[in-house]
Amino acid sequence: MPIALTQIPANLLVPGQYEEIDNSLAGAQGDIKKVLIMAYKTASAPAPAGKPVQVLTASKAAELCGYGSPAAVMAGAFLDINKTEECWILPVAEPEGGTKWRKSFTVTASAAGEGAVSITVNGATLAAAVGAGATAGEIAAAIVARINSETNLPVEAAADEGVVTVSSLVKGTWGNQNTVSLSTAVSGITIIPGAVTAGTGVGNLALLFPSLGGVRYHYFLSDFDDPANIAALDAETESRYSALRQIGGRAFIALSGQVGSATEEGSLIAQAETVNSPHIVLIPRLENAQLPGEWAARFAAPAIRRLADDPAANTYDIQVDGLTADAELDFDTRQKLLEAGIATWRLDPVGKVLIERLVTSYTENSDGGRDTSYLDVQVTETVDAVRTYINAEAKKRYKTWKLAATEENFGAGSRVMTPGVFRSFLADLYLSVFIQEKQWCQDFEAYKASILVEIMAGSKTRLQYQHQPVLIGQFLIGSGLLQFK
Secondary structure (H helix, E strand, O other), X not given: OOOOOOOOOOOOOOOOOOOOOOOOOOOOOOOOOEEEEEEEOOOOOOOOOOOOEEEOOHHHHHHHHOOOOHHHHHXXXXXXXXXXXEEEEEXXXXXXXXXXXXEXXXXXXXXXXXXXXXXXXXXXXXXXXXXXXXXXXXXXXXXXXXXXXXXXXXXXXXXXXXXXXXEEOOOOHHHHHOOEEEEOOOOOEEEEEEEEEOOEOOOOHHHOHHHHOXXXXXXXXXXXXXXXXXXXXXXXXXXXXXXXXOOOOEEEEEEEOOOOOOOOOOOHXXXXXXXXXXXXXXXXXXXXXXXXXXXXXXXXXXXXXXXXXXXXXXXXXXXXXXXOOOOOOOHHHHHHHHHOXXXXXXXXXXXXXXXXXXXXXXXXXXXXXXXXXXXXXXXHHHHHHHHHHHHHHHHHHHOOOEEOOOOOOOOOOOOEEXXXXXXXXXXXXXXXXXXXXXXXXXXXXXXXXXXXXXXXXXXXOOEEEEOOOEEOOOOOOOOOXXXXX
16 A cells, blocks of 8 residues: 655655654635725825735725725725625726816805705715805805815815815716715805716726736626726636636626616616626616715625625625615516616615625627526636635645546555546535535536546546536525415
8 A cells, every 4th residue: 555755755764753744635625705896096095006905994995095085985885894805906097188077066145144054975964064144255165174074085175266166086987976965054055056077087997907917806896887897807807717717706896877778878777788797796876876886895795795605605685784775676677687687686674775686797698699597696606616626625635646547456545546536536525515515516416427537538647527516596586376265
């Protein structure tokens, strides 16, 4: 019975007791999941653009990427819910030649009373105190001071002779999702909203992806919902999922607008029509006040926590903290969203947002036919997890083995891989780990019958195999017929 010793030479002559220590069969598989947030930093923020940086707290994200920056807002929202997964940020520089979103308000005052001006920024409400007899300039200054005192707002304000101008912190079309309003019931004060100047310019994620190298990020949160950047993210996640890279990850993006239809430009369904990726989850923000980045971060955070522990976990009815919605979409609308490859949510009796179904945006095969093979995100997650587990376990057990095409008896304890040995390895993993321990798969007999292992013709180093795991499903729908008598 040969025993494979690697440190004690066969020709050792010096008397003594020697024993090697080998940890290759000890411990359990597992890794800490990484989340990568892709969003703008402010121009003056110290974090280098395009270089991933890990953050443990919202304050650190703000310090590195700029207070109120999209990157800091998203990181703060994610970490507010999920502190278990590693949180990384890919800071994106504001677009060169871009402009900022701006909105102006004209303040007038005549014998102003005492009270406050109400300020609403992306659903958050502030109040600026106003003293009796204050002038328009003083009121405008108070509004500006109150807005700029909030370090986590994605906007800044300035005043000039009673005109308040609120602008986004960074350049680009990103700022066009901001909603800002000023109002007051104080006598003698009038606030008239003025012109809105749209931001222009969009960053290019495709230029930054090469800097990620071979590091695996299990989840991506993107603040970029334009077609070009979604296409770039689709290409990157597909590349990472490929056989030669095998560092797959799922991405979450919030879509804004009305539900609409495939023929209505800018509608959610029309936007989803152009995606079709098994690695991208589209979240319907609709026209809610909170920014798309916050919707993506908060919606994904509890789902990621559940999926990180169990890629096949049912995510139905997970509560999403910190998001608000005016009303729940009706049944027919949610059905249309799911058919279009857009995830859905509903509201509980007190108005809290609950995840309903996490579908991927993949709806059609290469021939344009309806394809539900990657309907739920759990499918992609589980397939990726099964592959990762098999590869890691095979490397752990068989790293230094030889390879034979025959099934002869090489002797007890031999370290020779054969098609039969690998077939037994796959079957054992499937039953003991993927079915009994993890509950990722089912139907052992069908799986065992599907296994095909062979040595590639003409090669003495390459073993090839084919197998068909039967994934476990999600208990989401119960349908019955009640026939009373």
